[in-house]
Amino acid sequence: MNSTGNLKVAKPKTSRRARRTLVCLLCKSKKLKCDKGRPSCQRCIESKRLCVYESDSQPCNTAISPKDEHLSSKDPIREKSSISFMTTNTNTNTNSSPDGNQVMTPNTLPSVNYIKSSYLPNENNSIVAQPIITPNSSAPSGLDSDVTSDIYSMKNNNWNRNHARDDHPTMVSPRDALSDNKGTSSKLMQTPSDLKMKPERITTVPNIMMDLWNPRDILVSYGSTTYYDLPYGTHSVAQSDPYLRALCGCLHGDTITELRARLTSISTNTPGLSRNIPVGNQTPQSDTSILLDNNHYKLKENADSPERELHPLKFIEKAIVKWIENSNEQVSNQLPLDYFNTTYTIDDSMDPNLLSSLQTLIREIELILMDKPVIDSLLRKFYEEIYPFYPLFDIRTFETNLIYILMNSNGKRYEFNVYNNNIRKKLEMLVLFLIILSITLRSPNLDSEQYRIDKNVADNSARQLLIYAQKLLSLLNGFKFTNENIICCLLYFFIASLLNPENRDIDTTHDRVLTLRCIENLSMTIGLFNDPALYPRYTKDQTKNEAFHVFRRKLWIGLQSMKLEILTSNGGSNCLDVQYLNTFLGSTPDLISNLSSKLETSSEVDRRIFSIQEDKYHFHILLSRLMTSCTAIGQQQNLQEILDNIKIVLDFMHQRFPLSKLTQTTDFKNIIVEPSWRGARVDVGSLEAIEIFHVNILGLSSVMSIYNKLIFHFEKECINSSEKYERYYHKFFLEAINIYLQLANLITDFLRDKYDHVMSSNQKYSINKYIVFSLVRLWLVEMSYAARFSYKKEILKQQRLASSNDFFNEQHEEDIQLNSILVFNISHIKQQMETTVNLAVEKLQDPYFGCYQATLMVRYLLYVMNNAGLAEVINNFWDRAFNTTEIPEYVLQKLNMKWGLSTKGTNFVAKYLMNPESLQNLNLSLLKQVQYMFDETTFYNHPTSEAFEIDNSPPGFDNEEMLNQFLESNFDLFLGVINDNLGELPSL
Numbered sequence: 001m002n003s004t005g006n007l008k009v010a011k012p013k014t015s016r017r018a019r020r021t022l023v024c025l026l027c028k029s030k031k032l033k034c035d036k037g038r039p040s041c042q043r044c045i046e047s048k049r050l051c052v053y054e055s056d057s058q059p060c061n062t063a064i065s066p067k068d069e070h071l072s073s074k075d076p077i078r079e080k081s082s083i084s085f086m087t088t089n090t091n092t093n094t095n096s097s098p099d100g101n102q103v104m105t106p107n108t109l110p111s112v113n114y115i116k117s118s119y120l121p122n123e124n125n126s127i128v129a130q131p132i133i134t135p136n137s138s139a140p141s142g143l144d145s146d147v148t149s150d151i152y153s154m155k156n157n158n159w160n161r162n163h164a165r166d167d168h169p170t171m172v173s174p175r176d177a178l179s180d181n182k183g184t185s186s187k188l189m190q191t192p193s194d195l196k197m198k199p200e201r202i203t204t205v206p207n208i209m210m211d212l213w214n215p216r217d218i219l220v221s222y223g224s225t226t227y228y229d230l231p232y233g234t235h236s237v238a239q240s241d242p243y244l245r246a247l248c249g250c251l252h253g254d255t256i257t258e259l260r261a262r263l264t265s266i267s268t269n270t271p272g273l274s275r276n277i278p279v280g281n282q283t284p285q286s287d288t289s290i291l292l293d294n295n296h297y298k299l300k301e302n303a304d305s306p307e308r309e310l311h312p313l314k315f316i317e318k319a320i321v322k323w324i325e326n327s328n329e330q331v332s333n334q335l336p337l338d339y340f341n342t343t344y345t346i347d348d349s350m351d352p353n354l355l356s357s358l359q360t361l362i363r364e365i366e367l368i369l370m371d372k373p374v375i376d377s378l379l380r381k382f383y384e385e386i387y388p389f390y391p392l393f394d395i396r397t398f399e400t401n402l403i404y405i406l407m408n409s410n411g412k413r414y415e416f417n418v419y420n421n422n423i424r425k426k427l428e429m430l431v432l433f434l435i436i437l438s439i440t441l442r443s444p445n446l447d448s449e450q451y452r453i454d455k456n457v458a459d460n461s462a463r464q465l466l467i468y469a470q471k472l473l474s475l476l477n478g479f480k481f482t483n484e485n486i487i488c489c490l491l492y493f494f495i496a497s498l499l500n501p502e503n504r505d506i507d508t509t510h511d512r513v514l515t516l517r518c519i520e521n522l523s524m525t526i527g528l529f530n531d532p533a534l535y536p537r538y539t540k541d542q543t544k545n546e547a548f549h550v551f552r553r554k555l556w557i558g559l560q561s562m563k564l565e566i567l568t569s570n571g572g573s574n575c576l577d578v579q580y581l582n583t584f585l586g587s588t589p590d591l592i593s594n595l596s597s598k599l600e601t602s603s604e605v606d607r608r609i610f611s612i613q614e615d616k617y618h619f620h621i622l623l624s625r626l627m628t629s630c631t632a633i634g635q636q637q638n639l640q641e642i643l644d645n646i647k648i649v650l651d652f653m654h655q656r657f658p659l660s661k662l663t664q665t666t667d668f669k670n671i672i673v674e675p676s677w678r679g680a681r682v683d684v685g686s687l688e689a690i691e692i693f694h695v696n697i698l699g700l701s702s703v704m705s706i707y708n709k710l711i712f713h714f715e716k717e718c719i720n721s722s723e724k725y726e727r728y729y730h731k732f733f734l735e736a737i738n739i740y741l742q743l744a745n746l747i748t749d750f751l752r753d754k755y756d757h758v759m760s761s762n763q764k765y766s767i768n769k770y771i772v773f774s775l776v777r778l779w780l781v782e783m784s785y786a787a788r789f790s791y792k793k794e795i796l797k798q799q800r801l802a803s804s805n806d807f808f809n810e811q812h813e814e815d816i817q818l819n820s821i822l823v824f825n826i827s828h829i830k831q832q833m834e835t836t837v838n839l840a841v842e843k844l845q846d847p848y849f850g851c852y853q854a855t856l857m858v859r860y861l862l863y864v865m866n867n868a869g870l871a872e873v874i875n876n877f878w879d880r881a882f883n884t885t886e887i888p889e890y891v892l893q894k895l896n897m898k899w900g901l902s903t904k905g906t907n908f909v910a911k912y913l914m915n916p917e918s919l920q921n922l923n924l925s926l927l928k929q930v931q932y933m934f935d936e937t938t939f940y941n942h943p944t945s946e947a948f949e950i951d952n953s954p955p956g957f958d959n960e961e962m963l964n965q966f967l968e969s970n971f972d973l974f975l976g977v978i979n980d981n982l983g984e985l986p987s988l
Contacts, residue, residue: 025052195821196935197928199738202731207640212713213631220510221897227510231571231631232705234507237780239900240712242912243787244780247870249899250877251312251857256891258311259320266968315860319853346475348423355419358475362416365434365468368461370453371412376678377451378440381762383680386439388687389766390495391609392488392558393432394547395677401429427472428485434469435492438462442500443765444847459502466496482525484548487555490519491562498566499769506776506850508566516566520559528556529580550602556584557613564620565694565770569702571631573624581621605672608684612691615656619695622649623702630706646703657695659746661688661758668758686760690767693750693759697774700743707736708781718921726921733922737930740781741937744832747774748939751839768844772851775840779833779858786829787870792919793822794871799916814924821927827943828934830865833858835940871913878909 024041026049027034034041044051217239218229229236238244346354369375383395405426407415418426440446441453441462448454453461470493478486494515497503505512523529532552538544560581567573626645630637661668670685710732717725749755750771796819837858844851864873880886881895881903896902912918935942 022053026050195817195824195928196931197925198932199734199929201734202727205639205728205731207638209636210639210713212637212709213633216900219900222894225510229510230508230513230567231627232702232709233570234776234780236571237705237708237777240709241784242712242908242918243791243874244784245899245901246874246878246909246913247783247787249895249901250874251860252898253881253887253891253895254877255312255316256894257887258313260888260891262313312857312860315863316853316856319856322849322852345477346424346427348421350423354475359419361468361471361475362418365465366413366415368464368468369414370437370461372408372414374451374453375414375437378437380678380680381443381446381451382436382440383674383677384682385443385760385762386499386766388605388609388682388684388763389690390492390558390561391606391613392491392554394551394554395603395674397547397551398429398432399676399678401425402433405429405433424476424481425485427476428483428489431469431472431476431489432485432492434465434472435489435496438466438469439492439496439499441465442496442502443762444501444768445762445765466493469493479522482522484526484551484555487519487522487526487528487559488551490522491555491558494519494562499765501769501847502849503769504850504853506854507773508570512566513572516562520563523556523559524580528552528559529584531584531586534586557610557617560617560620561613564616564623565698568620568624568627569698571627571705573627573631574633575628578621578624578628581617581624585617603674603676605674605677605682605684608672609687612688616691616695619649619652619656619699622652623699626706627702630709642706646706649699650703653695653699657692657699659692659696661692662755664758669760683760683763686758686763689755689758690763693746693755694767694770696746697743697770700739700746701774701777704736704739704743704777704781707732707739708784711736715918715921719915719917722917722920729921730926733926734929734933736781737785737933740778741933741939743774744778744836745937745939747771747778748835748839751836751843768848769850772840772844772848772854775836775844775851776854778836779854779861782829782833783861783870786826786833786865787874788919788922789822789826789829790870791913792922793819793826794869794875795914795916795919796822798914818924818927821924821931824943825927825930825934826865828931830862831940831943833862837862874913875909878903878907882907882909 022036023034024036024044026044027041032043034043038053040051213231215228218231218236220227220229220235220239238248346358350358370378387395405417407417409415416430418430439462441458446453446455446458448458451458469489473486473489473493476486478490494512498512527535532538532549538549563573563577568577622645626642626649629641629645668685668689669683671681671683674680674682711729714725714729714732718729796815800815837855840851840855845855846852861870864870877887881892892903901908
């Protein structure tokens with residue numbers, strides 16, 4: 001029976017018919033001149049958009065939408081043989097106008113053609129999938145997108161309500177058929193203002209004990225690497241969220257499979273290319289069949305075949321090449337083995353062979369060193385822009401020591417004097433000197449004319465200087481000869497790697513965590529956690545003056561600042577960390593701000609710096625307590641304790657680091673000149689503003705991670721006891737959205753330069769990398785929310801289809817509203833993502849490689865949201881993984897090791913992701929409150945009818961042939977990705 005049979009179709013009124021418009025609807029909506037060409041006008045052809053005209057027999061509001069015209073045509077998306085999906089044929093008639101545009105009449109409404117395909121149970125109770133959009137599909141509205149198709153219908157039926165529906169009661173829009181055939185569109189669809197409700201904060205919930213952590217969600221393993229991630233590290237966040245987990249596995253597996261298939265095709269069709277290909281460290285192979293098994297996935301010989309799906313590879317292939325080039329560069333710059341595990345000891349009477357090697361090394365450094373004026377300017381730039389954020393040593397003492405190791409014989413270049421007495425101390429100062437130069441040369445705002453050094457030359461010099469510094473550090477063997485200078489050098493070496501724009505990291509990595517913890521253990525070894533005043537031997541030693549005491553305090557405070565940013569904010573703290581933080585303060589809470597008060601040579605800048613550091617140190621203590629209450633290993637977590645600690649952290653942050661200072665209209669700058677710092681002009685006002693901003697970023701992102709973890713936990717609990725845990729789920733969902741919007745607003749304001757009146761652009765170098773990290777966190781959270789909304793929408797569609805032939809079924813108004821509000825919520829998230837990614841591209845993509853590769857992947861996800869749907873793409877990939885042999889077995893093994901997703905057991909897509917109970921508490925009441933919060937947020941352009949007329953073409957290569965040529969020319973580089981390096985791409 002036709003599912004539209006229960007529609008009540010009234011007879012048309014005898015009013016005068018509206019005159020049919022001859023121009024296409026797209027040109028009409030944009031008020032552009034149209035050549036009226038049929039079936040497509042020239043303007044739509046050039047812009048690659050679907051051209052839609054009003055029907056010959058109906059007025060404007062009966063014209064079929066682009067979505068439905070797309071459905072009526074032969075769709076290559078639905079013809080991919082490897083994916084099965086349900087097609088229902090009914091005895092309905094579809095009329096076509098002479099111009100080729102499909103015309104709908106009340107008597108010929110199809111029962112299924114207007115309904116998007118979905119995952120439906122087939123005869124074997126398996127999941128039936130539909131493929132994703134192809135690159136040949138161009139449209140302002142994708143066939144099954146999360147956003148665009150439904151928004152287009154809403155645009156025609158709601159936002160353009162000036163066409164009174166009462167004038168044409170017989171007209172039933174495609175949206176009506178989609179919505180289970182209940183009444184007219186004007187009754188079904190509501191405006192966004194009708195679909196929102198002011199959120200009510202749930203202030204109290206009963207306290208409970210929780211088991212938040214499971215080891216399976218924290219372990220990561222790929223290739224030769226295995227590690228236990230931080231609780232709130234990016235991999236842990238992705239693995240704790242079943243929707244993000246499935247999405248990341250899908251992106252990862254799809255990219256590698258597509259890359260592998262393309263390389264297989266190239267090696268097969270290119271004579272000689274398949275020979276002499278090394279496998280790791282093994283001997284070359286004469287056949288690539290070991291590497292590229294071609295049994296699973298065939299590429300079409302026709303590059304323009306409409307059957308090809310658009311994979312993430314087309315968006316990120318250039319990032320892969322840069323990634324591999326950087327990897328190869330790092331490999332070529334490995335230190336010689338002669339400098340490791342040496343039994344030599346550097347001192348005034350060292351072994352002659354070691355002295356000879358040292359002299360050679362020093363001479364090589366002198367040759368690559370810049371001229372004296374350039375070095376002097378670089379040191380001053382470091383004191384002005386970088387030292388205020390990482391104050392680990394006393395500059396006056398450092399400058400005094402430089403006098404003894406830098407010789408200036410001709411007035412143009414420096415030579416080193418390190419061979420007489422105190423060789424170790426001089427080499428330690430030389431290492432620190434080289435690292436300082438390297439950090440400064442990496443600054444994106446380095447003026448080539450002012451410093452008389454080209455940017456490329458500066459980057460190359462920075463790499464070489466850092467390598468030589470590392471060689472000298474290895475020779476000094478700091479793990480045996482432990483002292484304060486070694487720790488200072490190691491910390492600045494860590495900072496140099498962290499701030500390096502060429503570093504591909506997009507978040508805290510396990511090797512960085514391990515390095516910082518090693519430095520921390522080294523600091524414990526020499527007792528930095530106690531104030532030096534507690535060691536009487538220092539006070540009785542004439543060489544250990546007050547400057548030495550201040551040096552030790554600075555090292556401990558600087559180390560804790562790095563821990564706050566890298567470890568604690570990601571959940572890497574425990575009770576012992578809190579005890580050490582408090583032990584250093586002892587009975588003197590204001591020790592940090594007064595640490596330079598007894599030093600006669602202390603600078604005013606240092607006093608201002610450590611006044612800020614004192615508040616930052618106390619914030620670290622509070623955040624450590626919060627994270628410890630959330631992440632105690634082997635113990636249950638107390639919800640009330642977590643909530644109390646969150647309140648304490650946020651209250652302290654708002655009091656001591658108020659964002660209101662960043663919006664002051666008065667002059668916030670306060671420049672202090674330090675003659676003993678080579679005349680450095682330090683803007684301490686900008687320093688304070690950036691520290692306020694940074695602490696708020698750390699605090700908000702940490703609390704956001706905790707709230708999202710609570711969402712994941714109570715979402716699972718609601719499956720078993722919905723009524724008991726719904727209140728918790730709603731509370732933390734709204735709290736998480738609230739914090740997320742605050743964080744996004746703060747970051748976008750920064751990227752839009754709204755704080756430039758209080759922040760020096762030169763000092764932003766020290767904060768930019770953390771902005772990249774925070775953006776990645778935002779994008780992960782946005783995809784987490786969008787995936788949930790997409791799956792909720794997909795489940796509603798499945799339920800609607802399953803009951804389409806039920807005579808007694810009536811679609812409830814709540815379900816209609818729920819579907820509509822999901823569309824609007826997804827569209828808001830898409831707009832938010834577009835805003836942040838566009839700002840990231842404009843401000844950070846060029847200098848920061850990690851940001852570059854992340855924005856490319858986000859572009860792909862936006863493309864998916866515009867043209868298909870997150871749920872469809874995820875389900876499509878995992879259907880191939882479970883039910884076909886398209887995904888190679890070794891790829892599935894790698895996905896299992898890295899993401900913990902195995903195709904050997906239960907189909908988790910059917911069991912959890914497509915299970916209506918999983919998101920049963922993501923209901924209309926909650927979504928209305930989310931919609932209200934989105935509508936009240938102003939950092940992005942809210943979705944409108946015009947917002948969805950966008951260019952969905954992917955970046956990168958214009959056609960398949962160009963991409964294949966690119967892969968062929970870089971065959972060896974890409975081959976490494978699918979072998980030894982498999983698992984690292986795509987990055988989160």
